[in-house]
Amino acid sequence: MSRPNGALTESAWVRRLLIGIALAFFAVFLLLPLVVVFAEALTKGIAPYFEAMQEPDAIAALKLSLAIVAIVVPINALCGLCAAWAIAKFRFAGRSLLLALIDLPFAVSPVIAGLVYVLLLGSPGVLGPLLREWDIQIIFAVPGMVLATLFVTFPFVARELIPLMEQQGNDEEHAARLLGANGLQIFLRVTLPNIKWALMYGALLCGARALGEFGAVSVVSGHIRGQTNTLPLQVEILYNEYQFQAAFAVASMLALFALITLAVKALLERRYARELGHH
Amino acid sequence: MRLSLRLLLPVLLVLSAVPASAIELLNVSYDPTREFYSEYNAAFAKHWAAQTGEKVQIKTSHGGSGKQARSVIDGLQADVVTLALAADIDAISSIGGVIDKAWQQRLPQNSTPYTSTIVLLVRKGNPKGIKDWPDLIKPGVKVITPNPKTSGGARWNLLAAWGWALQQPGGNEAKARAYVTQLYRNVPVLDSGARASTTTFVQRGIGDVQITWENEAMLALKEFGADKFEIVAPSLSILAEPPVAVVDKVVDKRGTRKVATEYVSWLYSAEAQDIAARNYYRPRLEAVATKYAAQFPRIKLFTLAQVFGDWGRVQKLWFDDGGIFDQIYQN
Numbered sequence: 001m002s003r004p005n006g007a008l009t010e011s012a013w014v015r016r017l018l019i020g021i022a023l024a025f026f027a028v029f030l031l032l033p034l035v036v037v038f039a040e041a042l043t044k045g046i047a048p049y050f051e052a053m054q055e056p057d058a059i060a061a062l063k064l065s066l067a068i069v070a071i072v073v074p075i076n077a078l079c080g081l082c083a084a085w086a087i088a089k090f091r092f093a094g095r096s097l098l099l100a101l102i103d104l105p106f107a108v109s110p111v112i113a114g115l116v117y118v119l120l121l122g123s124p125g126v127l128g129p130l131l132r133e134w135d136i137q138i139i140f141a142v143p144g145m146v147l148a149t150l151f152v153t154f155p156f157v158a159r160e161l162i163p164l165m166e167q168q169g170n171d172e173e174h175a176a177r178l179l180g181a182n183g184l185q186i187f188l189r190v191t192l193p194n195i196k197w198a199l200m201y202g203a204l205l206c207g208a209r210a211l212g213e214f215g216a217v218s219v220v221s222g223h224i225r226g227q228t229n230t231l232p233l234q235v236e237i238l239y240n241e242y243q244f245q246a247a248f249a250v251a252s253m254l255a256l257f258a259l260i261t262l263a264v265k266a267l268l269e270r271r272y273a274r275e276l277g278h279h
Numbered sequence: 280m281r282l283s284l285r286l287l288l289p290v291l292l293v294l295s296a297v298p299a300s301a302i303e304l305l306n307v308s309y310d311p312t313r314e315f316y317s318e319y320n321a322a323f324a325k326h327w328a329a330q331t332g333e334k335v336q337i338k339t340s341h342g343g344s345g346k347q348a349r350s351v352i353d354g355l356q357a358d359v360v361t362l363a364l365a366a367d368i369d370a371i372s373s374i375g376g377v378i379d380k381a382w383q384q385r386l387p388q389n390s391t392p393y394t395s396t397i398v399l400l401v402r403k404g405n406p407k408g409i410k411d412w413p414d415l416i417k418p419g420v421k422v423i424t425p426n427p428k429t430s431g432g433a434r435w436n437l438l439a440a441w442g443w444a445l446q447q448p449g450g451n452e453a454k455a456r457a458y459v460t461q462l463y464r465n466v467p468v469l470d471s472g473a474r475a476s477t478t479t480f481v482q483r484g485i486g487d488v489q490i491t492w493e494n495e496a497m498l499a500l501k502e503f504g505a506d507k508f509e510i511v512a513p514s515l516s517i518l519a520e521p522p523v524a525v526v527d528k529v530v531d532k533r534g535t536r537k538v539a540t541e542y543v544s545w546l547y548s549a550e551a552q553d554i555a556a557r558n559y560y561r562p563r564l565e566a567v568a569t570k571y572a573a574q575f576p577r578i579k580l581f582t583l584a585q586v587f588g589d590w591g592r593v594q595k596l597w598f599d600d601g602g603i604f605d606q607i608y609q610n
Binding site: 118122123124125128132135137139140222223224225226227237239240241242 | 307339340350355474478502
């Protein structure tokens with residue numbers, strides 16, 4: 001075995017051993033569970049598999065999950081873009097505070113995030129009486145689930161854009177300004193094209209997380225069948241009702257979305273590595 | 280942004296597309312009633328349509344009884360609650376203020392249309408030789424029971440064990456406490472609800488004996504095969520009374536009082552009692568009880584009132600923060 005990098009001093013067998021351990025770990029902890037999900041989902045054959053996915057509650061859960069993703073991803077893409085733009089291109093008081101706040105959802109347990117919304121917006125909560133007066137139902141309804149998902153998935157777009165925008169600097173924007181472009185033109189023709197693939201990448205990760213979120217959504221859902229159950233919550237319910245095959249069939253839907261995400265992510269990384277700032 | 284608007288529009292349509300023709304009813308229930316209420320809901324929708332010509336669609340939510348009560352207090356818009364014990368509905372009434380204080384007098388038999396009891400579920404062949412309550416505190420026996428803070432069934436479990444110890448020859452408070460303390464030393468995991476406990480015992484294979492609802496144990500036998508598990512009927516157990524109530528503030532706001540009231544009242548009908556018995560709940564109606572007598576093991580039962588008083592007292596003394604359960608479990 002030739003050494004691709006002269007700085008590596010480990011002997012060949014050490015490297016083979018380490019790679020072997022990594023691969024074995026990958027197989028046991030990632031590949032095997034994926035295989036198990038599909039195997040369990042198909043234990044009773046193809047027909048029951050598709051039946052489980054066409055069950056009204058499963059379809060309702062799928063629709064709700066996709067609806068939440070469709071609301072959350074555009075909002076977080078926009079907000080993430082604004083935040084990243086402000087942080088990367090400007091120096092202002094409170095900049096590091098904003099940076100810390102963006103990371104907050106990563107630091108806080110999703111269950112706590114959900115609970116905070118319940119305490120804030122639930123009936124006995126701070127804003128509860130006001131909401132009741134206006135007859136607005138947020139907690140234990142779709143708006144609450146959207147809020148919780150928004151919170152949990154907020155950092156993805158901003159975190160993807162900030163390093164890239166910082167690395168790109170302001171030179172091109174300055175040039176555009178000198179050539180007479182206005183603010184909007186600069187943004188649409190210079191800034192946005194420079195970051196569009198990274199924005200896509202961030203949105204993709206945000207969508208994947210939104211689809212799979214369990215903890216925060218579970219707290220604010222109320223678990224009403226066919227109404228406030230997302231796909232992950234539906235999996236839990238089916239499992240608890242001893243419908244293991246159906247539970248795994250719905251889980252396989254989530255796994256399928258994950259695989260698609262992974263494929264698109266890999267494609268983006270391969271084709272646009274430079275634009276993504278992933279060297 | 281036009282693209283995202285185009286994306287959002289159908290989404291919003293889907294979200295607002297509530298079928299206007301059907302009345303909707305939300306039943307917030309506890310854990311092991313899933314199978315029973317899915318059958319009852321279908322029968323009730325038929326009954327309501329025959330009686331009024333109206334379509335009614337019933338949605339359900341299931342979870343640990345205490346947790347579900349908490350959700351209703353926090354604003355979950357339940358038209359009716361069907362929980363594991365009166366204390367949880369009392370909490371919705373006193374803390375949440377959405378159910379009338381006198382709720383338990385509004386329906387027959389303390390608003391409890393069906394009952395159950397607490398039994399022991401063991402693995403086939405009963406390898407640890409568990410016959411009755413004293414066997415649960417033997418060294419090396421692992422006991423599965425959920426967390427009384429979140430689960431109604433768990434509270435019945437503890438009271439059944441306590442009540443048995445109290446009523447033994449020479450039994451007293453101190454002996455009962457010592458027995459239950461010993462019992463909880465044998466509990467390796469406290470799940471949040473009865474169903475989660477069953478999953479732990481049956482699916483994950485943890486523990487030698489599960490203390491659980493009779494209906495939950497019989498369902499486990501039906502789902503997983505009588506060749507894998509056995510029910511052990513203890514010499515003495517508690518009559519578990521899971522009550523039902525209409526949530527006044529919600530039905531008045533939503534205009535569903537009539538259908539919600541019929542929903543809980545019809546639970547006492549012969550047809551509903553038969554569904555309850557088929558789902559392993561002990562029916563109240565004499566005729567149905569006789570028909571299904573062979574299905575239920577004969578166990579000597581005591582009521583909560585006979586041994587402990589009412590749920591208000593029991594909840595405060597045993598299960599509130601710093602109560603007997605906390606003292607026991609910290610040891």
